[in-house]
Amino acid sequence: MDHKVFIFAVSLLVAYLGCGEAPFLKMTNAVCKSYNKSWVAIHYCRLKAYSRTKTSLNINATFIKPARNISVHLKTMKRASGYKPFLYDFTFDACEFMRRRNQPVAKIIWNMIRNVSTINHTCPYEGLQMLSDFHKVDLPVPLPSGDYLLMVDWLFDGKAQFATNVYFAYMEDLLPTSSKHRRGSKEFPHVRN
Numbered sequence: 001m002d003h004k005v006f007i008f009a010v011s012l013l014v015a016y017l018g019c020g021e022a023p024f025l026k027m028t029n030a031v032c033k034s035y036n037k038s039w040v041a042i043h044y045c046r047l048k049a050y051s052r053t054k055t056s057l058n059i060n061a062t063f064i065k066p067a068r069n070i071s072v073h074l075k076t077m078k079r080a081s082g083y084k085p086f087l088y089d090f091t092f093d094a095c096e097f098m099r100r101r102n103q104p105v106a107k108i109i110w111n112m113i114r115n116v117s118t119i120n121h122t123c124p125y126e127g128l129q130m131l132s133d134f135h136k137v138d139l140p141v142p143l144p145s146g147d148y149l150l151m152v153d154w155l156f157d158g159k160a161q162f163a164t165n166v167y168f169a170y171m172e173d174l175l176p177t178s179s180k181h182r183r184g185s186k187e188f189p190h191v192r193n
């Protein structure tokens, strides 16, 4: 169930990037890796096309033994001739978070992923962990347009066990303002200046 942790890390990233109407965020790649296959087996880690401008993130993995001490190292990067650190780089106790919801950035992510993950419980986590069809990105803060990477390392007992890295493209403005204008004047001709 540390999936939930990873899920909320992903949500967090998403929360940053995705904002609402005109701007949009599209996940462009997902790369997961187990550093210790006797503890974490990753079966599936992939994006699916959800609509023309959206993809959904799907991950399933098995924790072969119970994980009772989980921390998450979350780092956001922005591309500029290679990915460079951008905005966030911190580690938090995921077991404590699941008891107390005490990390504000993690909380944003948690709210985005809680309905589409198996992490809605406290530590320990064991067995199958899933994030299914995650696509509802809701970022409270707009970002500059560009390519981003959310790197998440999952540590059990202080040692890195697996990584879930998700690449995003963020665009500040999707619709040209000229087309909005034209539509406006047709629907409300009397408002035309």
Ligand SMILES: *[C@@H]1O[C@H](CO)[C@@H](O)[C@H](O)[C@H]1NC(C)=O
Binding pocket: 036, 038, 039, 065, 159, 160
């Ligand atoms: C790898 O996983 C096993 C449990 O299957 C654990 O005992 C061991 O400490 C882990 N190794 C590292 C380097 O974390």
Ligand SMILES: *[C@@H]1O[C@H](CO)[C@@H](O)[C@H](O)[C@H]1NC(C)=O
Binding pocket: 043, 044, 060, 128
């Ligand atoms: C995990 O992912 C694989 C690949 O999509 C899928 O075949 C399998 O059914 C999944 N496991 C569960 C329990 O959903």
Ligand SMILES: *[C@@H]1O[C@H](CO)[C@@H](O)[C@H](O)[C@H]1NC(C)=O
Binding pocket: 111, 112, 113, 115, 136
């Ligand atoms: C999750 O489900 C609850 C209950 O169905 C709903 O109120 C909430 O808005 C959902 N959250 C998201 C992010 O979809």
Ligand SMILES: *[C@@H]1O[C@H](CO)[C@@H](O)[C@H](O)[C@H]1NC(C)=O
Binding pocket: 120, 121, 122
């Ligand atoms: C799971 O989520 C529901 C709805 O958000 C909540 O009412 C419930 O207490 C949660 N369960 C656990 C074990 O956290």
Ligand SMILES: *[C@@H]1O[C@H](CO)[C@@H](O)[C@H](O)[C@H]1NC(C)=O
Binding pocket: 069, 156, 157, 158, 159
């Ligand atoms: C988790 O494991 C690390 C490394 O062994 C340790 O320093 C830390 O105190 C542990 N946390 C808890 C809550 O047991």
